[in-house]
Amino acid sequence: MQQNLSSSDPIVSLRDVQKSFGPLRVLDGVSFAVERGEVLALIGRSGSGKSTALRCIDRFEKVDGGEIVVCGHRVDRPDVDLRALRQDVGIVFQSYNLFPHLTIEQNITLAPCAVKGMATSRARDLARKVLAQVGLEEKLHAYPEQLSGGQQQRAAIARSLAMQPKVMLFDEVTSALDPELTAEVLKVIEQLAADGMTMVMVTHEMGFAKGIADRIVFMHRGKVHETGPASILTSPTTPELTQFVGTGNLKS
């Protein structure tokens, strides 16, 4: 399934992607691409299709039409090797989804051991390393319920990082957190961006999107309505984006 991938090919590309839930057309010809090392922010109102677009990249939703290529995998095809795809793609969810019966260390080492056959001792070293990256080394042996929401989300990011993905997807990862906890999670994501990780994020944090994203994709009614560098948030060209950013507080 994996085609030869030259370094100039985009990591993620969507072309004319269509997706309906029953009669509701959620994605209506969505196209965008993410280059290696790029940070792309998907913004838009609730129901605009941004989360669905993100989930299509990791094939949590099957598309009805169009083409999706992720790290050389043809995600739109029915015969895509899901496990190979998901070793290349890391995803972090709004609700953290840490495994409650496992310690943070076990949460992190499970996939490298079970999927990649990594030796336990190496996986443990790796767990320490990725937890240090998100500033949670001291929580190695804690259970998820002993952590705050922000810590749980950072642990979930660490768990994803341990699989050494080529691209990370963030699906409204701070929406369940208060401003203080949001800030600690965003700091971790900023550091990842600085380290050159390719990322696609659905976010409602406009100030953060503006600060970190190389490119913004503004979705409206299932279509890419406006796209461009972060500066489009301060000088939008379409009335819909003007209205959308006008409702937030972008003064900072």
Add this chain to the structure above:
Amino acid sequence: MSLQLDFPAVLERWPSFLGGAALTLELAAFATVLGALFGTLAAVGRGSRSPLIAGACKVYVETIRNTPLLVQIFLVYFGLASLGLKFSAFTVAVAALTINVGAYTAEIMRAGFEAIPRGQIEAAEGLALSRLQIYWHIILLPAIEKVYPALTSQFVLLMLASSVCSQISAEELTAVANYIQSDTYRAFETYIIVAVLYVILSLVMRAGFWGLGLVLFPRRRRLGTPL
């Protein structure tokens, strides 16, 4: 009207009582372990994408849950016999009890599986775990944990219900009691002792399940949350 109880006449048969209690416990242990495995597989099967497998598991569960245990025991006992297969009454009893408790286990485990949030499975899929690995590492233990009290009660009930296996002369506590009371003509005393022994067996099983819970759910032990 006078009630005269003569326990010493019955209690001198204590080795038989203890032997019967041990056999009942053995019967319950075999049926619990096999029934737990069998029932969990049936619960997984009910969620299968193949309508044939899902349908077969549903028919099994519903048939067993809507027929009496004694009839099931007779069906296995006479069914095997008419096929020309000879097994000991104990083996037949284990088989029948396994089939019976498997169906109840399947229903309880299905509830446990359904209580696992969708996000847990998506997170595991996102980490490239296979379907089998997800069941094994992510779903199974939390599902058991959620239904552990219901599940263990079912196994204690099974032990108590195993007394009807005396009908096919399987050696267990009630069957032993039947011999003793027909020998001593002290039926009331005999069944009082049997009742006490069943209470003790129930307590032994509950203690065992409590201990097993400590091993299975280390998080509860660490955080001190009771089951």
